[in-house]
Amino acid sequence: MAGTKYRGSEIEDVDQFRKDAGGLSSEREKEIGQHIGYRYDVNLVPDYNRVTPFLKNYMEVMGWDDLNWLEDVHMGYEDGKAAVFDRNINGWVRIPDSIELPDNQQDRDMIARELLIKFQMSDRNPMVTLRKAYKKF
């Protein structure tokens, strides 16, 4: 029912959604059995002091002064696992357990950005097969 106040829960801890996969904290969330809102701060501005060498190279190759579209990429959490949303395939891609997660969201976001670019530009991305199937010949 639009117009009703359905506030989600606050993000208080960087590991909140790893410790509690459901992430149900507000009364409304418990009532509907569903977390409300994103599982990360979508408005978190990147800290440019933490940009990795790979991302610096990427910015230079693309001719950009900043992270451009990557400013909107963050490490999220799905079913208690760290993951990144790939807009090109409309799905979450998980971070392997072998990657150690830093203790702050800014550094996690930089890892997410680096992994996402490499994945999107690889032949392993489902977009490559989709393109083959649906492109104009």
Added chain:
Amino acid sequence: MASLSDAELAAMTQEERVKELGLTTEPLFGRSLLIEFNPDEEERFTYPWAPDVYYNKHEEIETDGLTTTQLNNKLTALMEEGVGTITIKNPRGMHSVGVGILNRLKLVIDGSLGYFAVGLIDGPNVHIKGRVGWSCGENMMSGTVVIDKNAGSTFGAAIRGGDLVCRGSVGSRTGIDMKGGTILVGGDTGALSGFMMQRGRMVVCGNAGKNLGDSMYDGTIYVGGEIQSCGVDAVEEELTDLDKAWLTRKLQQYQMMPDKGVDHFKKIVSGKMLWNYDNLEPSEKKLIL
């Protein structure tokens, strides 16, 4: 199966291609595809199908006698030849120019364009030296687009990423349904700007028309001038030091910093009163089930 050649794929119907490539047809719900990143993935900066282009290789296109399709095909052909900087001379206000460029490229438009300029782009840096019609940069994924003069309505509609910059004023419904990225407007913006905005950032150095940010779900709108009225669930929030630092960096990047700085900007966000993740109240569900 993925090793099928283009010639073999071209000889098939689309249904056959989908089947041969092993694609499934069940609906996806934005949930995990159970794919993991490979930490040892090869380092690449452009899509596998994108040709290598070099910014120091420059070509000019005269549009006289060219249709929109011919002009866009010419852009593609030049990129295939490795040309990384292209200037379109005398664009004559053509529509749908530079649509769907999925590669890095420096594209200069030496004049004005019509509607749907550089829509659906993913990567290029575009400089338009004149004006543009409606829906410039619609569904833009990444890259930068800078327009020196004014832009029409639905500027940056459904933009998902990148920087879309208009040094002049823009029409109504700017950034409608935007899902990411940054829209910068040097002048004023019309009514219903930021309507149903879901995320991203919009900066308007001048005034904003009626119903700014109506039904916005998330994201941030910064306005340097007067706001005629805010829309439903769009509320003003205090400008933080982080906001000021971001605004300063972004406006300086495009040489659009107002003389009086950024302290006077108003920040509009979602009041989150319209958030609704459940179509039915639990009690209504019980009645139906």
